[in-house]
Amino acid sequence: MQAAAAELENVSHRYGAVTALHGVDLSVRQGELLALLGPNGAGKSTAISLWLGLAQPTAGAARLFGEPPQRLSARRRVGLMLQSAGLPETLKVCELLAQTRAAYPDPYPTGDCVDMAGLDGLMGRRYGKLSGGQQRRVQFALAICGRPSLLFLDEPTVGLDVEARTALWRTIRTLVADGSAIVLTTHYLEEAEALADRVAVLARGRLVADGSVSQVRARVAQKRIRCISTLDAGTVSAWPEVRSACRDGERIEIVTDAAELVVRQLLFEDTGLAELEVQRAGLAEAFVEITRAAA
């Protein structure tokens, strides 16, 4: 069996008296994009540091391709983009790229890096003279230039405009399709929803959800139905599938796990019903629910 690209096995990590991770088991396979989500201070950065070999877990083991992350042979297969990467400002983009490419055994040709990260026209510029979004693109180029089998992207699209973000998403999808494993942390849940095969949610150092986007979303099964109706909220809330119902002016709002049944019944009972809306819980709602439950 092929070793997972990145794996945390029953990892706990303490900084002095603060326990940042409690017994976390997490792995990413080749060709899979894992979105690692969690509120600030949940342990995402710690998990990434352990995977990058920047810290040793207090207990348990971090592995890349079955090897300890400190091993050079493992790191040569890894690309990374950290949140705070103040690259040397006086170096030109082409110099930064050349230096990083030199560290990898089989990097992408320079031209490919320029295309994939959108560095057209930036190569001769000094890093310190670039805008925030341009600097982010340079960091992305450094992350992917080594043809990594495993890529860590920590908040990659902060500071990017919509166009640049779309371009970056396209490159990320291509890399996953070509078999790379990617660990992505992001505050934009729509980014996780758009890109991730799997979502893992950390809260207070514990893994509180781990599954496909739809599985995690299904953790919050409720749907919210709103409509203008004359039906009595008390009567509706007595229906077996309904969790709760309440009146809000001329509208009635119903929370249920079985929206289709409830809607059918509503339409049957109230022919004058109007402005029907059914909302599924998105990843954002699920995330709020799951992390609130863990708090």
Next chain:
Amino acid sequence: MNAVAALPEPPFNVLRCYLLEAKHEFLRLLRTPMFCIPTLVFPASFYLMFALTLSRGGTTGGASPSVHMLASYGVFGVMAPGLFGFGVSVAVDRDRGWLRLRQALPMPTGSYLVAKLVMAMLFAALVATLLSTLALTLGGVRLPLSAWASLFAVEVFGVLPFCAIGLWIGSLVNAQAAPAIVNLVYLPMSFLSGLWMPLSMLPAVLRDAAPVWPAYRLGQLAQAAVGNPSNGALLVHVGVLAGVTLGFLALARRRLARG
């Protein structure tokens, strides 16, 4: 189809990583006027002002002022690339996250420090050459070839303990504080080591304390190299400087590994 294949990529090797990093370190320093102007201009202009203008003539004896000051301003000059090249740039790299990113990238672990060491020694060599050229041309200093060579060697290798001290400072303080802290070490230590004015002009307490400073030890080595009288056994000076280098290197390593 393009029949002409692109030139093959240079084969992956560690040497290339070292060379590129050293080259980029040089470019970084060269593109930082705050570093290279004071480093190259200050010792040269001090030497011009004090040795050549204020005390002209008298170049026959070994202990002439222009020879004495060639050695002492040379030491003053080579301290800077070590202290600033390491102290400030390591603090900046650490503060802004570049060091962390580098540690996670598969770059050879040693190339960061080796590149900085090579650049500090290169700048030390530039300072030494600049001062020697001024002494030879404008100062009319005549020394045997072996003395020029020993002075050059003392200055180029003498930068190492200051690299280690700079590295330690860079591992401790943040980027904003680093230049000030380095100056607080650099300028008083130069003064107290007798690099600006002879120690005999300082109060006895400070004079007696001078052997504490690595710059004093290097100063004595430099005086001995140009054939001037010096205090203390040369081997002891070399031993102390080597100890300072290793000691501060170990302190910095511990700090950087933790942070």
